[in-house]
Amino acid sequence: MQRNLWQYLVIRILVGWLLVSIIPALLLFWDFIVTDNILITQINSIIASSGAIVFSLIGLERLTQFPGQKSMVTVLPTLLASGLLAGLILLIFRLPYSVYYLLFSGVLGVVFCFISQVILRAVTRVKIGYVPIGRYQSLLDIKDVTWVQLSKDFQPVSHQDLPFHAVVVDLSDSDLCLGWEQLLAESALQGIPVYNILQVSESLTGRLPIKHLYENNLGSLLPSPSYLLVKRLMDTIVVLFSIPITLPLAILIGIAIKWESRHSNSTILFKQCRIGQGGKLFTMYKFRSMIPNAEEDGAKMATDADMRVTKFGSYIRKTRLDELPQFINVLKGEMSLIGPRPEQLDFVRRFNETIPFYRYRHIIKPGISGWAQVMHGYVSNEDETKVKLEHDFFYIKNFSLTLDLLIVIKTIQTMITGFGAR
Numbered sequence: 001m002q003r004n005l006w007q008y009l010v011i012r013i014l015v016g017w018l019l020v021s022i023i024p025a026l027l028l029f030w031d032f033i034v035t036d037n038i039l040i041t042q043i044n045s046i047i048a049s050s051g052a053i054v055f056s057l058i059g060l061e062r063l064t065q066f067p068g069q070k071s072m073v074t075v076l077p078t079l080l081a082s083g084l085l086a087g088l089i090l091l092i093f094r095l096p097y098s099v100y101y102l103l104f105s106g107v108l109g110v111v112f113c114f115i116s117q118v119i120l121r122a123v124t125r126v127k128i129g130y131v132p133i134g135r136y137q138s139l140l141d142i143k144d145v146t147w148v149q150l151s152k153d154f155q156p157v158s159h160q161d162l163p164f165h166a167v168v169v170d171l172s173d174s175d176l177c178l179g180w181e182q183l184l185a186e187s188a189l190q191g192i193p194v195y196n197i198l199q200v201s202e203s204l205t206g207r208l209p210i211k212h213l214y215e216n217n218l219g220s221l222l223p224s225p226s227y228l229l230v231k232r233l234m235d236t237i238v239v240l241f242s243i244p245i246t247l248p249l250a251i252l253i254g255i256a257i258k259w260e261s262r263h264s265n266s267t268i269l270f271k272q273c274r275i276g277q278g279g280k281l282f283t284m285y286k287f288r289s290m291i292p293n294a295e296e297d298g299a300k301m302a303t304d305a306d307m308r309v310t311k312f313g314s315y316i317r318k319t320r321l322d323e324l325p326q327f328i329n330v331l332k333g334e335m336s337l338i339g340p341r342p343e344q345l346d347f348v349r350r351f352n353e354t355i356p357f358y359r360y361r362h363i364i365k366p367g368i369s370g371w372a373q374v375m376h377g378y379v380s381n382e383d384e385t386k387v388k389l390e391h392d393f394f395y396i397k398n399f400s401l402t403l404d405l406l407i408v409i410k411t412i413q414t415m416i417t418g419f420g421a422r
Contacts, residue, residue, distance in 0.1 A: 004123040012116055013057050020109045021049040028101050041096040048086040048097060049105040055082040056113060062402045063409070064117075075113050077409045079106075127164040128200065129187075131180055134170025135197055142204045152179040170197045206375055207390035208397060223364050223399040231404070235337050239327045250324050253287055253316060260312045261288070269325055274342035277365045282334040284342055285325035289313030319415050326368045338404045339367025340392040351385060361392045364399070371395035371403070374410035 005011050025033075025046050032038045059078040083106060090097050127146040130136050140147055148164045167187045169176065184194050202208055254268045266288060274284040290308040309317065316322040329335040335342065340361045343351075351358045372391035376384070395403065 006119050006123055009061050013054055016053045016057055016112050017050055020053045020105055020112055021046055024101060024105045041098055044095045045098040045101045048090055052082040052086040053109050063406050073413055074409055075117055079110055079113060129164040129167045131169040133175040134173030167192055167194045168197055168200045206394050208393035209390055223396060231336060235330050239330050246324060253321060256312050257288055260310055273345055275345060275348045275362060276334050276342060277362060279362050285328055287316055287322040287325060289317050289322045323368050336365040336367045338369055338407050339365050340370050342366035355386055364396060369407060369411040371407055374407055374414055
């Protein structure tokens with residue numbers, strides 16, 4: 001299937017650069033240009049604007065490659081990050097710039113990126129041909145994909161004429177006969193990629209199925225050692241630089257919790273033993289959001305409208321502000337800002353016995369927020385835990401700065417919307 005021109009990043013960069021950087025320069029600096037008297041201030045501004053729009057479009061391309069993402073969510077954070085980066089460079093090197101041009105260019109950049117993503121979503125509706133054997137039924141439940149059922153007599157005449165972008169098949173199924181193999185070979189010869197069902201399921205759902213984990217290479221789930229070091233450094237820097245904001249906020253939350261529980265002897269902080277990297281135990285800190293005797297009968301999973309949660313506790317759980325004291329765990333090296341959520345010891349013992357490969361999630365540090373949290377939210381039973389674990393495995397396999405940045409953006413969205421709070 002022939003791609004739409006707008007699907008090519010280089011086309012979007014070229015059009016964006018012309019509309020956001022060049023046209024505003026022509027409108028505002030035309031007299032200086034025709035008299036060959038353009039100023040260094042104007043040149044710096046054009047370079048800064050050009051860099052910002054190129055960085056934004058490349059960033060959007062990278063952030064929206066992950067499954068289940070609505071690209072519009074990432075537009076403003078990406079533009080803000082690129083704008084701040086360009087502004088910091090101008091300030092650090094004390095370069096003169098035009099405020100009016102950069103404001104005009106910035107507004108056009110926001111409009112262009114939103115329109116660009118709308119067009120991109122409209123022209124990138126994925127069409128996938130599938131061989132109706134094996135585990136194909138699970139694919140048909142995946143949304144935002146047009147599925148085309150293949151038949152053995154289908155003849156892929158040419159790449160352009162094929163009505164789909166790829167072919168998916170369960171390569172491990174015994175019904176994969178010679179007729180299907182010839183069709184797959186012909187499709188590949190015509191330039192249509194052929195994928196195993198597990199690859200497509202993972203890329204479209206953001207989950208790595210546990211029950212088929214043996215079919216994946218466990219070695220591919222090993223996180224990058226170099227990025228682990230970079231991630232540790234970034235975690236420390238972010239927490240230290242956020243102290244002027246988080247410390248006053250933490251004091252206000254502590255006062256509110258103490259006032260709400262003024263008739264009891266409950267503490268402000270909730271401390272609990274959790275499982276960290278390598279299966280090591282550590283004490284995790286949270287703001288208390290439940291009544292003092294919430295777990296006197298043992299550990300329990302949170303449920304919808306949980307009666308143990310206090311009124312103010314419901315608010316800080318919804319906004320994830322109850323997790324703020326875990327910055328202490330991050331500084332101590334026990335947790336990361338992004339990673340699988342640390343689980344309670346009782347639950348870990350149970351899930352190790354009932355869920356295959358469950359202990360593998362402890363290969364990296366647990367996090368305050370993570371892929372499973374922003375994609376699934378809290379869990380209340382073992383079946384939901386299995387789904388959440390599949391998200392954790394996807395994160396470990398795709399462990400990268402790009403995915404971490406996307407999780408940060410979606411975490412902010414989660415704090416605003418209260419998605420998955422219990």
